[in-house]
Each structure stands twice: as C-alpha cells, then as structure tokens.
Amino acid sequence: MNSQALMVRDVQSEEPSEKFLQAPYDDIRQLVRLLQCPYCSKPFTSPVTLPCSHTVCRTCLPAPKPRANISYPNTPDHLIGVVCPLRHCGAEHAVAQCSVDVTMTKLLDLFKAEISKHQPMVEDTPMLLEEVLRVDTAASAEEKDAMLELPHSRTLHGGRLVATFVMAEMGELRYSSDVNYRSLSASGDEYDGLDVASLQRMHDVVQTELDCLVCYNMMLDPTTTACGHTFCRGCLMRVMHHSSICPVCRRSLHISPSLQNQPSNTLLNSLLNALCPDLVAARRTAAEEEGQVGGGEDDDVPLFVCTLSLPTMPTFLHVFEPRYRLMMRRCVEGNRQFGMVMYNKNNSPQGELGASQFLQYGTLLEIVNYELLRDGRSFVETRGVSRFRVRQHSMLDGYSVGRIERVEDLSLSEEGAFEQMETSTARELADEHEQATPGAPLPGPVLVNLNSTQELLEKCMLFVREMRQASAPWLSSRIVQVYGEPPDDHAIFPYWFASVLPIAEEEKYALLRTTRVRERLKIVYMWIERIRGHRWPSGNSCSIL
Amino acid sequence: MAALPKRIIKETERLTKEPVPGISAVPHDDNLRYFDVTIDGPSQSPYEGGLFKLELFLPDDYPMTPPKVRFLTKIYHPNIDRLGRICLDVLKSNWSPALQIRTILLSIQALLGAPNPDDPLANDVAQTWKENQEQAISTAKEWTAKYATRDTNPTS
Numbered sequence: 001m002n003s004q005a006l007m008v009r010d011v012q013s014e015e016p017s018e019k020f021l022q023a024p025y026d027d028i029r030q031l032v033r034l035l036q037c038p039y040c041s042k043p044f045t046s047p048v049t050l051p052c053s054h055t056v057c058r059t060c061l062p063a064p065k066p067r068a069n070i071s072y073p074n075t076p077d078h079l080i081g082v083v084c085p086l087r088h089c090g091a092e093h094a095v096a097q098c099s100v101d102v103t104m105t106k107l108l109d110l111f112k113a114e115i116s117k118h119q120p121m122v123e124d125t126p127m128l129l130e131e132v133l134r135v136d137t138a139a140s141a142e143e144k145d146a147m148l149e150l151p152h153s154r155t156l157h158g159g160r161l162v163a164t165f166v167m168a169e170m171g172e173l174r175y176s177s178d179v180n181y182r183s184l185s186a187s188g189d190e191y192d193g194l195d196v197a198s199l200q201r202m203h204d205v206v207q208t209e210l211d212c213l214v215c216y217n218m219m220l221d222p223t224t225t226a227c228g229h230t231f232c233r234g235c236l237m238r239v240m241h242h243s244s245i246c247p248v249c250r251r252s253l254h255i256s257p258s259l260q261n262q263p264s265n266t267l268l269n270s271l272l273n274a275l276c277p278d279l280v281a282a283r284r285t286a287a288e289e290e291g292q293v294g295g296g297e298d299d300d301v302p303l304f305v306c307t308l309s310l311p312t313m314p315t316f317l318h319v320f321e322p323r324y325r326l327m328m329r330r331c332v333e334g335n336r337q338f339g340m341v342m343y344n345k346n347n348s349p350q351g352e353l354g355a356s357q358f359l360q361y362g363t364l365l366e367i368v369n370y371e372l373l374r375d376g377r378s379f380v381e382t383r384g385v386s387r388f389r390v391r392q393h394s395m396l397d398g399y400s401v402g403r404i405e406r407v408e409d410l411s412l413s414e415e416g417a418f419e420q421m422e423t424s425t426a427r428e429l430a431d432e433h434e435q436a437t438p439g440a441p442l443p444g445p446v447l448v449n450l451n452s453t454q455e456l457l458e459k460c461m462l463f464v465r466e467m468r469q470a471s472a473p474w475l476s477s478r479i480v481q482v483y484g485e486p487p488d489d490h491a492i493f494p495y496w497f498a499s500v501l502p503i504a505e506e507e508k509y510a511l512l513r514t515t516r517v518r519e520r521l522k523i524v525y526m527w528i529e530r531i532r533g534h535r536w537p538s539g540n541s542c543s544i545l
Numbered sequence: 546m547a548a549l550p551k552r553i554i555k556e557t558e559r560l561t562k563e564p565v566p567g568i569s570a571v572p573h574d575d576n577l578r579y580f581d582v583t584i585d586g587p588s589q590s591p592y593e594g595g596l597f598k599l600e601l602f603l604p605d606d607y608p609m610t611p612p613k614v615r616f617l618t619k620i621y622h623p624n625i626d627r628l629g630r631i632c633l634d635v636l637k638s639n640w641s642p643a644l645q646i647r648t649i650l651l652s653i654q655a656l657l658g659a660p661n662p663d664d665p666l667a668n669d670v671a672q673t674w675k676e677n678q679e680q681a682i683s684t685a686k687e688w689t690a691k692y693a694t695r696d697t698n699p700t701s
Contacts, residue, residue, distance in 0.1 A: 213643045214608060216552040239642055242609045247643040286551075 052091040071454030099228035122158035126184040159194030261411035303400040308505040309340040309363040310495040311384040323398030336367040361512040456521040494520040578603040587658035591685035595693030611640035621688040623662040623671035632666035
C-alpha cells in the first residue's frame with residue numbers, strides 16, 4: 001500500500017529543493033557540452049545516436065555509401081552505410097541504424113524554445129565568456145595550430161547557463177573547450193538567480209516530457225532502438241519478450257529480448273543524471289519497490305530430457321512417464337513453458353555442469369496445445385521460444401530443474417563486422433592461393449567463407465528447391481505442413497532446415513550454441529555440401545535422401 | 546493483489562480529467578482493472594443517438610497484451626458478434642504497448658462509423674451488409690433504437 005501511495009504522489013507540487021540544483025550548477029560547462037554535437041560543436045540539430053554510442057547531428061553524418069562485404073539483413077537500408085564522423089571512431093554503421101533520436105530531438109527543441117523565450121527578459125545582465133581551448137593531444141599539428149589561433153570571447157546575457165548555450169549556438173564554443181566567466185555587472189552580481197531559474201525550467205521540461213510510452217514513468221536507463229525511439233531499458237526488454245517490432249513505429253527490430261547487445265542511450269543517461277539526479281533516484285527507488293528491476297536469468301525452469309527442439313519450430317510430445325506428467329501439469333497451470341534438453345549419451349563433459357545427464361544447451365518451449373488423456377498420459381504440442389544454456393541444476397519431484405541463461409545472437413553491428421572480416425580474409429587467401437598454385441582447388445573452409453551471408457541463404461534455398469523437385473521424401477507436403485514453408489529469414493532458416501533434414505540430432509545440436517546468423521547458415525551449408533558430395537561424385541543416389 | 550502499475554493509474558486519471566467526447570470509462574471501485582465503458586454512436590452512422598455499453602478489462606500483463614473489450618449492449622454490426630466480441634486488429638495482432646485505453650476506445654468508435662463487412666466476425670450480418678446494405682442499415686438503426694437507449698439496462 002505504501003508503494004502505491006508513493007507512486008501516485010504528485011512530485012510537481014513539491015518545493016524546488018536547493019540540493020538537486022547544486023550538482024548541475026557546479027558544472028554548467030559540462031551540462032551544455034552534453035547538448036553540443038562533438039563534431040560541429042553547435043547544439044544538436046536532429047541528433048542521431050549511432051551504434052558506436054556517439055551522438056552527432058544528422059547533418060554532420062557523411063553521405064551514405066554502399067557497404068562492402070555486407071549482405072545481411074538484406075534490406076536497402078542495411079546495405080548502405082555511413083561512417084561515424086568522429087576522428088577517433090570512424091566505425092561504419094548501416095543507415096537503418098542511424099535514425100534521428102526522437103527523444104533527444106524533442107528535448108533540444110524544448111530547451112532552445114525555453115532559452116529564446118526568456119532571452120528578452122534577461123537583457124542587460126552582461127557577462128564575459130572567454131573560451132579556454134583544450135588542445136587534444138591526439139590532434140594533428142595543423143589542427144593544434146588552427147585551435148591555438150582562435151579562442152573566442154563574448155559578452156552575453158542571461159546567466160552562465162543561457163550565455164554558454166548561446167555561445168555554442170553562435171558556433172563560438174568548441175565542444176572540447178572550457179569557459180571562464182566574468183560578470184560585468186556594475187553591482188558585481190554573478191546572476192546566480194538566473195542560473196537557478198534556467199536549471200529549474202530545464203528540470204521541468206525533463207520531468208514533463210521524458211515519460212516512457214510503455215510505463216508512463218520517467219524513463220529509467222533510457223535505451224534507444226535503431227528507429228530512434230526511446231523507452232526504459234526494462235520496458236523495452238518486456239516488449240521484446242512479446243514481439244519484435246517497435247511499439248511506436250512498428251518497424252522490426254533486430255534485437256534480442258535480453259537486450260544484452262543493445263547499449264543504453266549514454267548521452268540521455270548522462271543528461272538525466274546531470275539535470276535531475278533527484279528524479280532519477282526517486283524513479284529507481286519506485287521501480288525497485290514495484291519489482292521492475294532484475295530479470296536476465298531464470299531460476300528453476302523445469303527440464304524435459306528427451307530430444308532436440310529448435311527455436312520457432314514445433315515439437316510434439318507424448319508424455320507418459322509419471323514424473324513428466326506431473327511436470328506438464330504444473331507447466332500448464334503455470335507459465336506454460338519448460339526447457340527441452342538432449343540426453344548426454346556419451347557422458348561428455350558439459351562445461352561447468354561436468355558429465356551431466358543431459359547436454360548443456362537446450363531450447364525453451366511454450367505449450368501451444370495440451371491434451372490430457374483419461375489415464376494421465378498427455379499429448380503436448382509445443383513451439384520453440386529461445387535457446388538457453390543450463391548453469392546449474394537440481395531435482396524436483398523426480399524431474400530436473402535448472403537455472404538457465406539465454407543464448408542469443410550478437411548485435412547486427414557485430415554480425416556485419418564478422419561477415420566483412422570473414423569474406424575479405426577469404427578473398428585474400430583465395431588470391432594468395434591462386435598466385436602460389438594457379439588453378440588448384442581452394443581449401444574447403446576458404447570456399448565456404450567466400451560466400452556472403454545472403455549467398456549462403458540463397459544456396460541453401462536452391463538446394464531445398466532442387467530436393468523438392470526431385471520429390472525428396474523428407475520434404476513431402478506432410479512435413480511442410482508441420483514445419484511450414486522454408487522461412488526466408490536468415491536467422492530462422494537453419495532451424496527450419498534442421499527440423500526437416502534427416503540427419504543425426506547430435507549434429508543439429510551445434511546450431512544451439514551459435515551466436516551469429518552467419519555461423520548457423522555455414523553449418524547448414526556444410527551439411528548440404530556433404531550431402532551433395534555423397535550424391536554426385538560417386539554417382540550413387542544418396543541413401544538418406 | 547499486487548499494486549496497480551502507475552501506467553494504469555495515470556491512464557485512469559487522464560480519462561477522468563480530460564474525457565474523450567462521446568466516450569466514458571469508469572473503473573470499478575473493487576477492481577481498478579475493470580472498466581464500465583459507454584460509447585455514443587457516431588453521428589451520421591446507423592448507431593447515431595444510441596448509447597452503447599461495453600466492459601473493458603486490463604489483463605495482468607497489460608500493456609504487453611491488449612485490453613479485453615466486449616459490447617454489453619446488443620448491436621447489429623458486421624465486426625461485432627452476438628456475444629459482443631469485437632473484430633479489430635489493434636485489439637489483437639496489431640496491438641502495441643504504445644496504444645492505450647483511450648486510443649482503443651476511439652478505434653472502436655471509429656469502427657461503428659465505418660463497418661468493414663469484408664473482415665467479418667458476424668457472418669450473417671456481414672452478408673446482409675454486402676448484399677442489401679439498405680436493409681442492414683435499417684436493422685442496425687432499429688437495434689440501436691431498441692437496445693441502445695439511454696435508460697435501459699443493457700445487461701438484460
């Protein structure tokens with residue numbers, strides 16, 4: 001009851017306390033720097049937060065160019081890219097991941113409006129601002145010379161905060177520079193009152209404008225999607241467990257539900273901490289009381305030791321063992337989820353689990369249909385949700401339960417970098433090989449790596465089409481009815497293919513530990529190569545087909 | 546019962562403080578996730594002049610899953626069945642946590658103004674709507690006059 005009272009209290013009615021204004025007041029220069037583009041030094045215009053976590057104006061981004069050696073995801077805005085203009089970064093990003101940061105843009109617009117609204121009221125409060133250049137030790141000699149020539153100084157009005165912001169707007173305050181302030185007031189007034197008022201106004205803007213669209217609270221640990229929309233980190237995590245599209249614009253987001261590869265919006269976080277540490281602290285306390293924080297690992301997930309299941313694919317079970325009947329009944333009454341793991345037939349060591357009864361990697365399944373028979377047996381239709389690794393396990397009423405950790409794909413940036421690295425290295429090796437031994441066949445791994453991620457998928461799809469034309473029994477209409485048509489999503493295709501292909505489950509198991517889409521497609525491609533190898537050079541039809 | 550999330554508190558406050566014209570939503574005292582809703586039939590529709598009662602419930606995982614909404618007043622409409630269930634994309638697959646009670650009720654009001662017989666829930670109604678629109682509209686008007694009056698108890 002207490003927490004509820006705390007949640008509904010109206011924070012705005014409280015008296016502004018001197019305490020919370022102290023922190024930003026001490027470093028007004030740093031506060032204004034958070035609003036300046038590190039590239040052009042002016043206050044941001046349509047800021048874009050890049051995957052390298054730098055924020056720059058959209059107009060400061062160079063013109064997009066086609067990206068070399070990138071083929072996945074195969075959409076136009078992923079195949080062209082821009083380079084981070086900051087000298088020390090230079091990372092290349094897909095245009096799809098460089099959208100305008102909607103929240104930062106709104107904040108900047110409101111701050112600018114507040115400042116220009118109060119400009120006429122603060123005339124005749126002169127203060128001298130002298131720019132103090134900070135020479136970047138990494139700068140080139142020319143840059144150092146250019147900087148040393150021109151420190152600006154200006155007499156401006158409105159207190160230190162407003163004057164500093166205005167100086168940045170005039171383009172006379174470099175991002176890295178410090179400022180010396182000297183009041184030119186006849187009475188020696190430092191205009192502290194003006195700064196307190198300005199900070200209070202910015203504080204109010206943040207308080208009224210920074211609500212998360214999911215929880216309606218002030219954003220806690222703001223995290224921004226590739227499409228530029230910001231939510232509390234915890235809220236975005238919850239949303240991603242239910243769907244894979246942005247709640248605001250419905251663009252599909254290539255991020256995993258744990259957000260483990262999705263950095264928070266560092267600029268917005270710093271700005272909130274600088275401007276309203278009081279609100280951030282209150283919000284954090286309220287969230288802890290509401291139990292919003294936490295998550296990540298799941299404790300005591302029931303484990304069914306039986307077969308191989310794959311994400312997004314169905315698994316059908318006939319449950320007859322009494323211990324699993326009990327487990328199923330509990331699952332159906334609970335969150336309808338359980339983990340599927342395979343037997344450890346060879347007693348091979350499973351990481352920190354040792355030679356456990358089952359293999360370490362598995363798939364979380366969700367019960368879609370549950371049919372209980374009279375004698376207590378049941379037919380269960382499930383669908384794969386996500387992959388996991390078992391960290392710890394114990395027994396509960398005869399069946400295993402485990403503490404599990406999700407296994408997810410790396411971020412799109414890392415996926416892209418991996419494709420670039422692998423294909424370009426393969427190209428170099430192939431060239432060297434050609435020069436050393438002209439005409440000789442390339443080693444297998446190089447041949448595989450020469451394929452772009454898109455080519456790997458296309459070649460796999462081609463194989464599926466050929467096999468269907470040849471009426472391969474494992475691609476009969478009955479099978480396709482169960483598993484669906486081959487998905488054209490690079491990330492999911494391997495799971496579909498492994499579900500229909502009649503090879504040993506131990507081989508398919510390799511897919512569960514992959515953290516890159518390209519890695520999964522390569523595994524599948526190598527199966528296909530092997531099958532083709534069996535089939536054609538020997539002239540016999542392949543036995544498993 | 547767990548504390549009510551702040552989002553639900555704020556939505557309720559806003560619905561009361563800045564009501565949407567022609568729409569009301571009042572939570573039950575004993576269950577703040579359960580709302581009594583009324584929607585005025587949109588003007589220039591067969592439902593004009595009617596007052597339609599609905600029930601709206603916010604499930605535990607709201608706003609991750611959409612609110613559950615149902616008409617209590619009998620209504621002749623191709624996308625609303627005899628049990629009052631509504632066929633509307635934003636209540637199902639097109640739900641997004643950025644939507645809210647307010648926007649959902651506005652969508653339902655809009656659905657009254659623009660029936661969509663090509664995506665029917667009540668098949669017989671949809672068929673009449675397509676084959677003999679005049680007759681369908683006149684039935685809808687009749688039902689509105691009969692069931693959606695301001696003083697009758699809709700739960701009968």
